[in-house]
Amino acid sequence: MSQRELWERYKRYLCVSPSLGFSLDISRMKFTEAFLDRMREPLKQAFDAMEELEKGAIANPDEKRQVGHYWLRASELSPEAGIGRSIRDTLADVHWFAEEIHAGRIVPQTAERFTQLLIVGIGGSALGPQLVADALGGASDPMKLFFFDNTDPDGMDRVLAQVGDKLPETLTLVISKSGGTKETRNGMLEAERAYKARGLEFGAHAVAITGDNSELDRYAKKNSWLRTFPMWDWIGGRTSVLSAVGLLPARLQGLDVDGLLAGAREMDRQTRQREVMRNPAALLALMWFHAGDGRGTRDMVILPYKDRLLLLSKYLQQLVMESLGKELSLDGQVVNQGLAVYGNKGSTDQHAYVQQLREGVHNFFVTFVEVLKDRQGPSQPVEEDATSGDYLVGFLLGTRRALYEKDRESILLTVPDVSARTLGALIALYERAVGLYAQLVHINAYHQPGVEAGKKAAGTVLELQRKLLSHLRAKKGQGGTADALATAIGAPDEAETVFHVLEHLAANPDHGVTRTEGSSPFDARYQVA
Numbered sequence: 001m002s003q004r005e006l007w008e009r010y011k012r013y014l015c016v017s018p019s020l021g022f023s024l025d026i027s028r029m030k031f032t033e034a035f036l037d038r039m040r041e042p043l044k045q046a047f048d049a050m051e052e053l054e055k056g057a058i059a060n061p062d063e064k065r066q067v068g069h070y071w072l073r074a075s076e077l078s079p080e081a082g083i084g085r086s087i088r089d090t091l092a093d094v095h096w097f098a099e100e101i102h103a104g105r106i107v108p109q110t111a112e113r114f115t116q117l118l119i120v121g122i123g124g125s126a127l128g129p130q131l132v133a134d135a136l137g138g139a140s141d142p143m144k145l146f147f148f149d150n151t152d153p154d155g156m157d158r159v160l161a162q163v164g165d166k167l168p169e170t171l172t173l174v175i176s177k178s179g180g181t182k183e184t185r186n187g188m189l190e191a192e193r194a195y196k197a198r199g200l201e202f203g204a205h206a207v208a209i210t211g212d213n214s215e216l217d218r219y220a221k222k223n224s225w226l227r228t229f230p231m232w233d234w235i236g237g238r239t240s241v242l243s244a245v246g247l248l249p250a251r252l253q254g255l256d257v258d259g260l261l262a263g264a265r266e267m268d269r270q271t272r273q274r275e276v277m278r279n280p281a282a283l284l285a286l287m288w289f290h291a292g293d294g295r296g297t298r299d300m301v302i303l304p305y306k307d308r309l310l311l312l313s314k315y316l317q318q319l320v321m322e323s324l325g326k327e328l329s330l331d332g333q334v335v336n337q338g339l340a341v342y343g344n345k346g347s348t349d350q351h352a353y354v355q356q357l358r359e360g361v362h363n364f365f366v367t368f369v370e371v372l373k374d375r376q377g378p379s380q381p382v383e384e385d386a387t388s389g390d391y392l393v394g395f396l397l398g399t400r401r402a403l404y405e406k407d408r409e410s411i412l413l414t415v416p417d418v419s420a421r422t423l424g425a426l427i428a429l430y431e432r433a434v435g436l437y438a439q440l441v442h443i444n445a446y447h448q449p450g451v452e453a454g455k456k457a458a459g460t461v462l463e464l465q466r467k468l469l470s471h472l473r474a475k476k477g478q479g480g481t482a483d484a485l486a487t488a489i490g491a492p493d494e495a496e497t498v499f500h501v502l503e504h505l506a507a508n509p510d511h512g513v514t515r516t517e518g519s520s521p522f523d524a525r526y527q528v529a
């Protein structure tokens with residue numbers, strides 16, 4: 001197509017939202033009108049299903065749960081008065097609690113006030129808060145945020161070293177819907193130990209966000225933590241950012257949580273409408289379907305040309321891949337669905353993998369995100385009639401064109417700024433696009449059975465380790481090779497796992513396991529002295 005024809009196609013298919021100052025351009029996706037016609041009926045069914053979901057249907061059938069993240073920003077739409085009330089009460093509590101902290105009315109044990117916030121959580125209990133904090137935060141925020149989002153000991157040491165002498169001024173927020181996630185439990189215990197090492201009581205610095213009566217809830221109550229905030233059954237981890245999970249950290253950081261909610265609410269309003277060309281979420285879902293033949297055959301590369309949106313791709317990776325990456329359809333057929341997501345930011349990535357995008361394997365489509373506002377206030381030119389921000393747009397449009405010339409498809413999302421309202425709108429846009437797409441490909445977007453397999457397997461590994469350690473302690477000084485030890489603990493078929501566990505044990509001082517070299521790596525002997 002010539003540039004002129006592309007301009008016509010751009011004008012024809014541009015979806016604009018004046019109230020959000022937002023637009024979605026699908027002109028560089030090579031769908032046809034026939035495709036749109038073909039998708040009309042499946043899309044109608046997807047809308048019907050979303051409508052039912054918003055009314056409180058059990059939209060997560062195997063977990064028998066409602067799916068209520070849309071109610072978080074429109075509590076009046078929740079199907080039960082009690083749900084609406086708890087949403088409003090929790091929001092009021094978030095505001096109240098943050099104000100008390102900021103005003104120094106809720107104070108730490110020894111310091112004058114809380115100035116730092118350590119968040120312990122993983123997956124949806126970390127990614128949303130991280131996205132919001134990084135997108136909207138700044139140097140003058142009333143609290144500085146840190147995260148434990150893994151069970152990596154060195155990672156946690158590094159964070160604690162950054163917190164340094166300010167630990168007595170640090171509020172720790174432990175976030176876990178289930179309240180039983182091991183990584184988060186470990187992070188909490190490591191944090192607790194750090195406070196104790198400084199003679200501080202953890203409970204006087206700790207807040208939980210978790211499900212009612214979860215393990216974490218009970219632990220928080222037993223140890224007199226400052227507070228707990230609810231995480232409801234009808235909110236999934238990956239869609240929890242506009243519940244207390246994302247709102248409490250954001251409010252403590254001094255960010256505009258009402259703006260986040262308002263943006264999401266407005267986007268929800270627009271993405272409920274059935275006229276497809278006016279519904280950006282429906283258009284996204286259709287474009288994903290078009291790009292990957294409804295089977296996810298092309299990866300989605302998310303390229304925001306804005307540093308503040310660096311974590312968008314990481315956030316969407318969970319939202320999209322945990323929602324859509326499913327073995328079975330709603331009817332139990334094996335479908336192995338999914339949509340792979342990766343990306344960082346432009347123009348930085350032009351100096352990394354964009355080379356392959358233009359010339360290499362053709363297995364993706366790009367979503368560019370353009371932010372119109374460059375910075376607070378004016379920019380100085382870097383050369384005649386051009387600022388750094390002008391270059392950023394230049395690189396975006398240039399790359400979009402260069403990819404199109406090579407037949408690579410792309411979507412362009414344009415937003416006015418990186419404000420709370422815009423971010424809330426982006427979050428809601430993708431939540432609904434995922435919901436609609438899941439309906440189009442007939443899968444349950446709201447469970448994650450695949451993740452459980454890894455958790456169970458990890459439990460088996462730790463169980464083997466316990467057996468090994470008790471055997472090695474019983475046979476003090478004797479030990480054996482991985483093969484011999486696997487047999488000795490009654491797990492000869494697990495010799496490989498036993499080998500990995502022993503190598504790790506011997507590399508660390510914690511359990512007293514040492515290693516004596518053998519003639520090959522597999523002849524090494526392990527013992528407890």
Ligand SMILES: O=P(O)(O)OC[C@H]1O[C@](O)(CO)[C@@H](O)[C@@H]1O
Pocket residue numbers: 122123124125175176177178179180181184236237238322448451
């Ligand atoms: O909030 P929780 O229960 O600790 O779960 C954390 C994450 O673990 C998962 O359940 C599985 O990885 C995610 O869906 C979730 O966001």
